Amino acid sequence: MPAKSKAQQKAAGAALAAKRGEIKKSELKGASKSMEKSMSAGELKELASTKRKGKPEHASKSD
Template identity: 85%
Template sequence: MPAKSKAQQKAAGAALAAKRGEIPKSELKGASKSMARSMTEKELDEMASTKRKGKPEHVTKY
């Protein structure tokens, strides 16, 4: 599942780093915190590795 925005890709990268133990989970906030709890390492890796070129900074929900 690729990221839909740059912000989502960054949050997935932070959650992945916490899941791998590279940063403490206590440093996570907001979306990255919930992503770390609800997604597997493989899902986070797929989302974090999405190319940022051409992606909007944020996507509004409808």
């Protein structure tokens, strides 16, 4: 499942870094914190590796 926005992609990247131990889990906030707890490393990698071209900064609420 590709990321729907740049913000979602950034959050997934931060969560993946925490899951790998590259940053402290206590540094996570908001969406990245819940993503780290609820998603596998593979799912996070897939979201974080989505191409950014053409993505909005934030996804609309209706998506």
